[in-house]
Amino acid sequence: MKPNIQEFQAAVLNALAHPMRLKILEKLRAGPCCVCKIIPYVKGEQSNVSHHLQILRRANIVRSEKRGQEVWYEVVDPVIFELLDKVRLCVIHNLTRSHRLLTTLNIKEMK
Amino acid sequence: MKPNIQEFQAAVLNALAHPMRLKILEKLRAGPCCVCKIIPYVKGEQSNVSHHLQILRRANIVRSEKRGQEVWYEVVDPVIFELLDKVRLCVIHNLTRSHRLLTTLNIKEMK
DNA sequence: TGATTATATTTAAATATATTCATATGTCAA
DNA sequence: TTGACATATGAATATATTTAAATATAATCA
Numbered sequence: 001m002k003p004n005i006q007e008f009q010a011a012v013l014n015a016l017a018h019p020m021r022l023k024i025l026e027k028l029r030a031g032p033c034c035v036c037k038i039i040p041y042v043k044g045e046q047s048n049v050s051h052h053l054q055i056l057r058r059a060n061i062v063r064s065e066k067r068g069q070e071v072w073y074e075v076v077d078p079v080i081f082e083l084l085d086k087v088r089l090c091v092i093h094n095l096t097r098s099h100r101l102l103t104t105l106n107i108k109e110m111k
Numbered sequence: 112m113k114p115n116i117q118e119f120q121a122a123v124l125n126a127l128a129h130p131m132r133l134k135i136l137e138k139l140r141a142g143p144c145c146v147c148k149i150i151p152y153v154k155g156e157q158s159n160v161s162h163h164l165q166i167l168r169r170a171n172i173v174r175s176e177k178r179g180q181e182v183w184y185e186v187v188d189p190v191i192f193e194l195l196d197k198v199r200l201c202v203i204h205n206l207t208r209s210h211r212l213l214t215t216l217n218i219k220e221m222k
Numbered sequence: 223t224g225a226t227t228a229t230a231t232t233t234a235a236a237t238a239t240a241t242t243c244a245t246a247t248g249t250c251a252a
Numbered sequence: 253t254t255g256a257c258a259t260a261t262g263a264a265t266a267t268a269t270t271t272a273a274a275t276a277t278a279a280t281c282a
Binding site: 160181 | 257258260261
Protein backbone atom coordinates (compact mmCIF):
# COMPACT_ATOMS: atom_id res chain seq x y z
CA MET A 1 0.00 0.00 0.00
CA LYS A 2 1.52 3.27 -1.16
CA PRO A 3 1.61 5.82 1.65
CA ASN A 4 0.11 9.24 1.01
CA ILE A 5 0.79 12.55 2.66
CA GLN A 6 -2.73 12.69 4.11
CA GLU A 7 -1.96 9.77 6.40
CA PHE A 8 1.02 11.58 7.83
CA GLN A 9 -0.97 14.77 8.15
CA ALA A 10 -3.80 12.91 9.87
CA ALA A 11 -1.31 11.43 12.32
CA VAL A 12 -0.05 14.88 13.31
CA LEU A 13 -3.58 16.27 13.58
CA ASN A 14 -4.70 13.31 15.66
CA ALA A 15 -1.82 13.76 18.05
CA LEU A 16 -2.79 17.42 18.50
CA ALA A 17 -6.53 16.82 18.76
CA HIS A 18 -7.01 16.68 22.51
CA PRO A 19 -7.64 19.50 24.99
CA MET A 20 -5.00 18.28 27.44
CA ARG A 21 -2.37 17.89 24.75
CA LEU A 22 -3.13 21.39 23.47
CA LYS A 23 -2.77 22.68 27.01
CA ILE A 24 0.59 20.92 27.33
CA LEU A 25 1.79 22.56 24.11
CA GLU A 26 0.58 25.93 25.32
CA LYS A 27 2.81 25.47 28.36
CA LEU A 28 5.73 24.44 26.14
CA ARG A 29 5.32 27.56 24.04
CA ALA A 30 7.24 29.43 26.72
CA GLY A 31 10.16 27.01 26.31
CA PRO A 32 11.32 23.63 27.57
CA CYS A 33 9.62 22.50 30.73
CA CYS A 34 9.75 19.73 33.32
CA VAL A 35 6.88 17.25 33.69
CA CYS A 36 6.53 18.33 37.31
CA LYS A 37 5.50 21.80 36.05
CA ILE A 38 3.27 20.47 33.30
CA ILE A 39 1.13 18.35 35.63
CA PRO A 40 -0.15 21.22 37.79
CA TYR A 41 -0.50 23.45 34.73
CA VAL A 42 -2.87 21.12 32.94
CA LYS A 43 -4.48 20.01 36.23
CA GLY A 44 -4.32 16.35 35.24
CA GLU A 45 -3.43 13.09 36.87
CA GLN A 46 0.23 12.13 36.66
CA SER A 47 -0.31 8.94 34.69
CA ASN A 48 -2.74 10.59 32.33
CA VAL A 49 -0.39 13.50 31.61
CA SER A 50 2.42 11.04 31.06
CA HIS A 51 0.28 9.11 28.62
CA HIS A 52 -0.55 12.23 26.65
CA LEU A 53 3.11 13.23 26.60
CA GLN A 54 3.85 9.82 25.14
CA ILE A 55 1.34 10.44 22.35
CA LEU A 56 3.01 13.77 21.52
CA ARG A 57 6.42 12.10 21.65
CA ARG A 58 5.40 9.28 19.32
CA ALA A 59 4.12 11.82 16.81
CA ASN A 60 7.49 13.59 16.97
CA ILE A 61 5.82 16.76 18.14
CA VAL A 62 7.84 16.92 21.34
CA ARG A 63 11.04 15.34 22.57
CA SER A 64 12.16 14.63 26.10
CA GLU A 65 15.45 14.74 27.90
CA LYS A 66 16.30 13.45 31.32
CA ARG A 67 17.86 15.99 33.68
CA GLY A 68 18.68 14.19 36.90
CA GLN A 69 15.45 13.07 38.44
CA GLU A 70 13.34 15.21 36.17
CA VAL A 71 12.29 14.84 32.55
CA TRP A 72 12.15 17.97 30.44
CA TYR A 73 10.04 18.29 27.34
CA GLU A 74 10.28 20.65 24.42
CA VAL A 75 8.54 21.15 21.11
CA VAL A 76 10.62 19.78 18.24
CA ASP A 77 9.43 22.13 15.48
CA PRO A 78 8.15 25.65 16.22
CA VAL A 79 5.93 25.40 13.13
CA ILE A 80 3.57 23.60 15.49
CA PHE A 81 2.84 26.91 17.16
CA GLU A 82 2.04 28.56 13.84
CA LEU A 83 -0.28 25.63 13.17
CA LEU A 84 -1.99 26.08 16.54
CA ASP A 85 -2.37 29.79 15.85
CA LYS A 86 -4.24 28.93 12.66
CA VAL A 87 -6.52 26.57 14.57
CA ARG A 88 -7.24 29.32 17.06
CA LEU A 89 -8.03 31.66 14.17
CA CYS A 90 -10.47 29.12 12.73
CA VAL A 91 -12.24 28.86 16.08
CA ILE A 92 -12.44 32.63 16.45
CA HIS A 93 -13.76 33.05 12.91
CA ASN A 94 -16.35 30.41 13.62
CA LEU A 95 -17.56 32.03 16.80
CA THR A 96 -17.52 35.43 15.11
CA ARG A 97 -19.71 34.11 12.31
CA SER A 98 -22.18 32.75 14.87
CA HIS A 99 -22.22 36.07 16.65
CA ARG A 100 -22.78 38.01 13.44
CA LEU A 101 -25.58 35.66 12.46
CA LEU A 102 -27.26 36.28 15.79
CA THR A 103 -27.07 40.07 15.49
CA THR A 104 -28.22 39.90 11.88
CA LEU A 105 -31.30 38.03 13.02
CA ASN A 106 -31.69 40.89 15.49
CA ILE A 107 -32.10 38.64 18.46
CA LYS A 108 -31.88 40.76 21.59
CA GLU A 109 -32.05 38.18 24.34
CA MET A 110 -28.29 37.64 24.60
CA LYS A 111 -26.92 37.82 28.11
CA MET B 112 -18.08 23.71 33.60
CA LYS B 113 -16.39 26.72 32.01
CA PRO B 114 -15.51 26.01 28.36
CA ASN B 115 -11.96 26.63 27.26
CA ILE B 116 -10.54 27.38 23.85
CA GLN B 117 -8.64 24.09 23.75
CA GLU B 118 -11.91 22.15 23.52
CA PHE B 119 -12.95 24.12 20.46
CA GLN B 120 -9.50 23.74 18.95
CA ALA B 121 -9.55 20.01 19.62
CA ALA B 122 -12.94 19.76 17.90
CA VAL B 123 -11.57 21.41 14.75
CA LEU B 124 -8.43 19.27 14.79
CA ASN B 125 -10.46 16.11 15.31
CA ALA B 126 -12.68 16.91 12.39
CA LEU B 127 -9.61 17.39 10.20
CA ALA B 128 -7.73 14.33 11.46
CA HIS B 129 -8.67 11.71 8.90
CA PRO B 130 -7.02 10.91 5.56
CA MET B 131 -10.29 10.89 3.65
CA ARG B 132 -11.43 14.20 5.10
CA LEU B 133 -8.06 15.74 4.23
CA LYS B 134 -8.44 14.43 0.70
CA ILE B 135 -11.93 15.96 0.49
CA LEU B 136 -10.54 19.32 1.59
CA GLU B 137 -7.74 19.05 -0.94
CA LYS B 138 -10.41 18.70 -3.62
CA LEU B 139 -12.32 21.68 -2.23
CA ARG B 140 -9.20 23.81 -2.36
CA ALA B 141 -9.91 24.35 -6.06
CA GLY B 142 -13.33 25.73 -5.20
CA PRO B 143 -16.88 24.50 -4.51
CA CYS B 144 -17.53 21.00 -5.72
CA CYS B 145 -20.36 18.52 -6.10
CA VAL B 146 -20.43 15.30 -4.06
CA CYS B 147 -20.51 13.35 -7.32
CA LYS B 148 -17.00 14.69 -8.06
CA ILE B 149 -15.73 14.19 -4.53
CA ILE B 150 -16.59 10.49 -4.38
CA PRO B 151 -14.39 9.40 -7.32
CA TYR B 152 -11.65 11.82 -6.23
CA VAL B 153 -11.29 10.27 -2.77
CA LYS B 154 -12.05 6.79 -4.12
CA GLY B 155 -14.47 6.05 -1.30
CA GLU B 156 -17.87 4.49 -0.90
CA GLN B 157 -20.77 6.87 -1.28
CA SER B 158 -22.15 6.44 2.23
CA ASN B 159 -18.73 6.63 3.82
CA VAL B 160 -17.91 9.85 1.98
CA SER B 161 -21.27 11.22 3.03
CA HIS B 162 -20.53 10.42 6.67
CA HIS B 163 -17.19 12.18 6.48
CA LEU B 164 -18.80 15.20 4.83
CA GLN B 165 -21.24 15.27 7.70
CA ILE B 166 -18.36 15.39 10.18
CA LEU B 167 -16.81 18.33 8.33
CA ARG B 168 -20.19 20.05 8.17
CA ARG B 169 -20.85 19.60 11.89
CA ALA B 170 -17.47 21.13 12.66
CA ASN B 171 -18.40 24.13 10.50
CA ILE B 172 -15.44 23.48 8.26
CA VAL B 173 -17.56 23.08 5.15
CA ARG B 174 -21.09 24.01 4.18
CA SER B 175 -23.37 22.44 1.59
CA GLU B 176 -25.92 23.78 -0.81
CA LYS B 177 -28.42 21.88 -2.90
CA ARG B 178 -28.29 22.58 -6.61
CA GLY B 179 -31.04 20.61 -8.26
CA GLN B 180 -30.25 16.98 -7.85
CA GLU B 181 -26.70 17.62 -6.71
CA VAL B 182 -25.24 18.84 -3.45
CA TRP B 183 -22.27 21.19 -3.63
CA TYR B 184 -19.79 21.64 -0.84
CA GLU B 185 -17.38 24.45 -0.09
CA VAL B 186 -14.94 25.34 2.63
CA VAL B 187 -16.36 27.97 4.96
CA ASP B 188 -13.10 29.66 6.00
CA PRO B 189 -10.00 29.66 3.78
CA VAL B 190 -7.83 29.81 6.91
CA ILE B 191 -8.34 26.05 6.90
CA PHE B 192 -6.00 25.83 3.92
CA GLU B 193 -3.32 27.85 5.70
CA LEU B 194 -3.74 25.46 8.61
CA LEU B 195 -3.36 22.44 6.34
CA ASP B 196 -0.26 24.01 4.78
CA LYS B 197 1.28 24.22 8.25
CA VAL B 198 0.47 20.57 8.89
CA ARG B 199 2.13 19.64 5.62
CA LEU B 200 5.15 21.69 6.64
CA CYS B 201 5.35 19.80 9.95
CA VAL B 202 5.28 16.49 8.12
CA ILE B 203 7.97 17.58 5.69
CA HIS B 204 10.19 18.89 8.48
CA ASN B 205 9.72 15.62 10.30
CA LEU B 206 10.69 13.50 7.33
CA THR B 207 13.59 15.83 6.57
CA ARG B 208 14.90 15.42 10.12
CA SER B 209 14.71 11.65 9.76
CA HIS B 210 16.56 11.83 6.47
CA ARG B 211 19.28 14.07 7.90
CA LEU B 212 19.66 11.74 10.89
CA LEU B 213 20.17 8.84 8.54
CA THR B 214 22.84 10.59 6.48
CA THR B 215 24.54 11.85 9.65
CA LEU B 216 24.81 8.27 10.84
CA ASN B 217 26.37 7.63 7.44
CA ILE B 218 24.12 4.72 6.65
CA LYS B 219 24.53 3.86 2.99
CA GLU B 220 21.96 1.13 2.48
CA MET B 221 19.15 3.47 1.44
CA LYS B 222 17.39 2.42 -1.72
C1' DT C 223 21.06 0.13 51.61
C1' DG C 224 16.38 1.67 51.95
C1' DA C 225 13.17 5.37 51.45
C1' DT C 226 11.56 9.02 48.61
C1' DT C 227 10.59 11.45 44.48
C1' DA C 228 9.69 11.86 39.48
C1' DT C 229 8.06 9.69 35.66
C1' DA C 230 6.61 5.77 32.65
C1' DT C 231 4.09 1.64 31.59
C1' DT C 232 0.41 -1.70 31.89
C1' DT C 233 -4.19 -2.95 32.18
C1' DA C 234 -9.14 -2.77 32.04
C1' DA C 235 -13.38 -0.36 31.51
C1' DA C 236 -15.77 3.26 29.26
C1' DT C 237 -16.32 5.84 25.34
C1' DA C 238 -15.66 7.38 20.64
C1' DT C 239 -14.82 6.57 15.72
C1' DA C 240 -14.84 4.32 11.10
C1' DT C 241 -16.91 1.35 7.91
C1' DT C 242 -20.53 -1.13 5.78
C1' DC C 243 -25.13 -2.29 4.61
C1' DA C 244 -29.79 -1.24 4.12
C1' DT C 245 -32.96 2.15 3.56
C1' DA C 246 -34.87 6.84 3.17
C1' DT C 247 -35.38 11.39 0.90
C1' DG C 248 -35.63 14.54 -2.69
C1' DT C 249 -35.29 15.78 -7.62
C1' DC C 250 -35.71 15.14 -12.36
C1' DA C 251 -37.42 13.14 -16.69
C1' DA C 252 -40.23 10.04 -19.28
C1' DT D 253 -46.82 8.98 -11.36
C1' DT D 254 -43.26 6.02 -11.88
C1' DG D 255 -38.52 5.09 -12.10
C1' DA D 256 -33.80 6.44 -11.90
C1' DC D 257 -30.35 9.13 -9.88
C1' DA D 258 -27.83 11.77 -6.10
C1' DT D 259 -27.22 12.07 -1.53
C1' DA D 260 -28.23 11.37 3.42
C1' DT D 261 -29.35 8.69 7.41
C1' DG D 262 -29.51 4.86 10.83
C1' DA D 263 -28.11 0.57 12.76
C1' DA D 264 -24.63 -2.83 13.40
C1' DT D 265 -20.05 -4.03 13.84
C1' DA D 266 -15.11 -3.54 14.31
C1' DT D 267 -11.55 -0.84 15.99
C1' DA D 268 -9.24 2.92 18.45
C1' DT D 269 -8.89 6.25 22.19
C1' DT D 270 -9.36 7.99 26.85
C1' DT D 271 -9.09 7.49 31.61
C1' DA D 272 -7.89 5.81 36.14
C1' DA D 273 -5.76 2.59 39.06
C1' DA D 274 -1.96 -0.20 39.94
C1' DT D 275 2.61 -1.16 39.21
C1' DA D 276 7.39 -0.47 37.44
C1' DT D 277 11.69 2.08 36.78
C1' DA D 278 15.24 5.21 37.73
C1' DA D 279 17.56 8.92 40.23
C1' DT D 280 18.45 11.01 44.57
C1' DC D 281 19.04 11.37 49.39
C1' DA D 282 19.33 10.01 54.30
